[in-house]
Amino acid sequence: MSKVVVITSGKGGVGKTTTSAAIASGLALRGHKTAVIDFDVGLRNLDLIMGCERRVVYDFVNVIQGDARLSQALIKDKQCENLYILPASQTRDKDALTEEGVEEVIDQLRQMDFEFIVCDSPAGIEHGAVMALTFADEAIITTNPEVSSVRDSDRIIGILQSKSRRAQNGEEPVVEHLLITRYSPRRVAEGEMLSYKDVQELLRIPLIGVIPESEAVLQASNQGMPAIHLKGSDVAEAYSDVVARFLEEGSREEALAKRPLRFVDYAKPGLIQRIFGGK
């Protein structure tokens, strides 16, 4: 049974594509057959982050319009055995995504026995973002610890609850996860940034993880390598934790109790070990 997971945020630049790449890779690394779809038609960033931009021949829109078969457009990831990427088109705009077309592609992916179908949503709340979340079973709401990002996330949760297929058909609602990215414990301690507790209090959906702000992310994207592959970095470990919690059965509270948040406490310089010691 495939699960469709949308990575969405409302606001741009919060780390949706980075998160999509990291989580899709993380799921694949744990042996789950995963496809990641770039819904940001017209911009096309996911292939760069995944390091497969030179292998794009056909794209999502080609498949929707019947110019190519899905199997021709899927690109096999070079680092993970079980991971495939469906890139966005750069030459079209988001209106090329029709609801029927997207549904058809997702159905085909289900038939190809993909366990997880990760949808990388574009920013905004317009057509492209709505298409990305329409077929979702679960949603990872990516939020930065600042008020405008929180408000936009709140808005997109509302849209998820009204426009997703599950909501429209009156089925079980989409499972929501809050992922806080670009978190700087130092700036939280200095009162410049909302704490993860503040964000959760404002959005009132279960927290799945906190990803620390890190220069390594930029490096990784420039190299076309999902951040989860950065061995030994705090970002990679935080993303691995998120994937582990995501796969955990049972409630989110249990998953968090079993695998507590890391990289959220700030120790004054001089006690650096306490941050990086993983405790």
Added chain:
Amino acid sequence: MPQTRDLEFRNAAMDVTVAVLHHTEPPRLADAMHKMMGGMPDFFDGDATVLDLGELATIPEHIDWTGILSLFRRFCLRPVAVQNVPPALLEGVRQTNLAILPEGGLRNHPAPAPEPAAAPVQQQLPLTPPPSSGQPATTMIIDRPLRTGQQVYAKYGDIVLLCGSSSGAEIIADGCVHCYGPLRGRVLAGGAGNTNARIFTTNFGPEIVSIGGIYKTFEHGVPDSIAGKPVHVRLVTNESGQKLVIEPLRLN
């Protein structure tokens, strides 16, 4: 039934919105309406509107009717008539195509609104919607958090929010608003001019609260004594006018 005449005239009464103008300069009115309606220019749904000129602060020499009418239309209000026109302005009104209502022409005429309070945070909304027309009150119950950009309106009834609301949400009830959880966003009770409506919450933190058109904003944040606490908002009328009273709510 066979029609014997090509045209019939019948009498009917309708609900209209009365806009009591205190000023007539379109930019000033536009500002006020923008503030009141926030980001929601379609709050009114093409409602027929009567402009009331009986409470003008000063009688202007000239009124920019084109500007005023287009401003109202922009906010989805449809001016159909004017009432209480000062004699000096009658000539201008005659050129507008608006009907001029005789004195006392509207039944259920809302009581004249008191003067705006001096403090900028507590002002009188000049627009007083008509009283509700005796429809059965139904309570609207919302089981999920109300999110930014979402809007609920309980016509004739109360709203019960079981999971709170977020800032940027809008809650409008002709009756009371009851909220179990954080109450944020814009909260308007007594939407149809019902000044007895109240707002109750277990966790107070809205951007604006209003009862029967009297509103209060929290430009500098909600005071610590009530922020995040169980709170009860009501409208008190005394000799100095109407005032919103926000008090802690004792839960046991």
